[in-house]
Amino acid sequence: MPDFHPHHSVPYPYPRDITIPQFILDSDTHPLRPSRLAGSTWLVDDVTGRAFGLEEIRERVERLARAIREEWGVRPGDVACLYSANDVDYPIVIWALHRLGAVVSCANPSYTHSELEYQLSATSSKLLFTSSASLPTALKAASVAHIAPSNIVVLSPVPPARTPGECFPTSAQAEQGEFATVQGLVDRGWDLAKNYAEPRGPDVGDSIAFLSFSSGTTGLPKAIAIAHRNLIANVLQVAMHERCTERGLRDEDRFALPGDACMGVLPMYHIYGLVMNLHFVLFCGMTLVVCPKFNFQAMLESIVRHHITHLYIVPPQVVMLVNNPITKRYDLGHVRFAMVGAAPLSREVTEKFKAMFPRMRMGQGYGMTETCTIVSKFLFQQESVNGSAGLLIPDTVARIVKEDGSIADYGEPGELWVKGPQMALCYANNQKATEETFLPEGWVRTGDEALMTKEGNLFVVDRLKEILKVNGYQVAPAELEGHLIVHPYVQDAGVVGIADEYKGEVPLGFVVLEPSVAARVRASAAEAGQVTAELKKWVADHKVRYKHLEGGVEFVEAVPKNPSGKILRRLLREQAKEVVRLRAKSGKAQARL
Structure with missing residues (x-):
């Protein structure tokens, strides 16, 4: 089966002779750049209103x-x-x-x-x-x-x-x-x-602009080297994908109109916020309302106050919009666009969101730090397919590789490989990790299991790599395991994610206790509770909030491993499913009492 190609290409060369500020601030004549109203506002502080x-x-x-x-x-x-x-x-x-x-x-x-x-x-x-x-x-x-x-x-x-x-x-x-x-x-x-x-100079765009951190497909966070030309290319690719300057479109089908405004609620340190919510939005001529910290009701108030037309959001925020009753207090009818990224969104929530906001064109996209954000996204001019990560953006090629190394056909799952001008350069100062992910001929291994339909819709069906996605943030199990193992109570540990309606997934720790501690835990439920609380606190005291063990702690006799000592995560995930099932059963039993 040949590789999967997008429907369009960018008909202009990708510039390599300029830097990001030269592209965003100094050059306003690119054919894909929408017109901006003279004297229009670029940035607004949501708190003070300073423009x-x-x-x-x-x-x-x-x-x-x-x-x-x-x-x-x-x-x-x-x-x-x-x-x-x-x-x-x-x-x-x-x-x-x-x-x-x-x-x-x-x-x-x-x-x-x-x-x-x-x-x-x-x-x-x-x-x-x-x-x-x-x-x-x-x-x-x-x-x-x-x-x-x-x-x-x-x-x-x-x-x-x-x-x-x-x-x-x-x-x-x-x-x-x-x-x-x-x-x-x-x-x-x-x-x-x-x-x-x-x-x-002619190659200044090849110089490194950002060292953005990601856990890659495994292990501790790594510095990803992103060149100026990578970000510039992704902005142009998405502008072409959105048909930003195509003639003949009706206003309602035009992605960006003069006077449009976008909510800047995504954190700018995150690649999604940095590339799409900041640079792409400004390239498209919109005003960006900068929010220092996410608060749901404050976001709703800001959407109304600033007459926001575009939203770049993550699944937990969509769940809030759908489930929180205060949403109905605010008129969001002027919002024309909502893109959901950083983590998958369920079909059920997508359907409910579309039903609540029928005038808002909403869909998902897919990307990662290693691809300098967007690989695929829904088309603004078409109804998005629920559960799909959209269509490949221009000049992005995908390949789906099955477990036996053969290349998959339409509808067949396998590991997603992608390449295009937006791909990052490498993992800085980490040749081994670079060779594992950044392959010859420009391919980047995503570590995600996906399939492609004949209509060109990309579906991400599972995560082959070890990384968890909590609230859209990457969490490396190895980092949490390494931290747990140094606690004096712990002999061994394994961490996987379990589903969470709000956060996508949360970390669950399987812990093998030191024999003396294990004996105390077996002898007393109160002792088990205290040890659990101590281990959760051990993580909470040293790790950022989204890495906390909100999935809980389970004590086990052994963590499943292969002969070389590598954790068998598929088996651990099966154990986690059983834990979730038993918890749900116990909850129903308690409810009947």
Whole structure:
């Protein structure tokens, strides 16, 4: 069977001679770029209402870049970590660093200090940008990673917009204690002449833009090297897929219209939020309303207040929209588009969502950090197929490989391989992992089991790789197992996911206890409860929230393994299904009492 190809290609060469800020901020004439209203707003702070247009963004990026260069001498190839919740200055920091040729590594603001320290050390970060809320954790991690306090920058409140005729901006808080702030650096940049040469050249797009972290198909998080051209290509591919500038379309069939606005609720450190919700939205001429933290009712209020037309969301948010009664208090009739990604959404929830919002065009997409986001998505101009991850986007080729190594036909499941101009470069400084996932001829092994229909719809049917998806976030079982095993109560451990209506799946730990502890647990139900609570706390105290053992802890005699010692996860998943079945049976019995 030949490989699966998309219905369309991008009819223009993918640029390799520009960087991301040059593409987004400096070039507005690409044939696939929709028109933007003159003087329109690009970014809005959802909390304060502070709005930014293109000229102020460019100016802010430039002043910040000059100050960073002056203060720390940042040069091409240097790495800076951005550890913060969403903020209107989040993209400003990214683009300023890219103007200098630096590499940006975005970190989950919920990370514990040990998780952040791992990322700082793995990327050899020179600078750390963080928020006031995340500063205490950032300081702990930075001290271990040998980043001095003088190399930490705090994102700070942005002053009000300048009044007409005002030559220089009103200075905000310049410093936060001993730490520099983004606003203080921007203010300082007004006094600096141009002091850097922005990277340019025919191959500048090949340089690394981001070191984004993913667990890959197994193991601990790895730094994925994403080039400027990878993100730019994905933006253009999706613009072509959405028929953004195609002539002759009715307004209701046009993906982006002048004046459209998008909710920026996805975390910008996540590849889905970074590429689609930030860069693609701005490329399409929409206003992005930046939300620092997700709150369901606040999101509904913001959708109405800002007349939001486009939503990029994840399954838990869809479940809330469908099940939470407060949704009915808000008129969401102006929302035209909703894309669901990061994790699968059930057919049942999809059907209920479509029934509740018949005017909203909604569907799913598929991608991963290693593919610099989108591989497939539903077509805006067509009714999406429930349960499908949509159609392949332009210039993306898929192959489905069966267990025996043969290539699958339509309707036959197997491991999904993909290739295209958006594929990331490699796992940085990890040749073994790179060779396992990034194959010759440009193929990327996704580790997901999928099938393709004759109509071109991609269905992701199972996860072959070990990684769990909790609330759309990747969780490596090996990371949790390694943490559990060092607890004095534990002799061995295995972790798998169990289904959760709200979060997709949550981690369940199978634990082999040390003999003395196991004897205590067998002798007393109270002791079993205390040991369970202790192990769950052990994980909760050291890991980010979505890695907690919300699926519970089960004590077992042994974790199933093959002769070489590798955990047999299929057997462990079968055990987990039985645990879930028994829990449900017990719950029904309790309900009858």
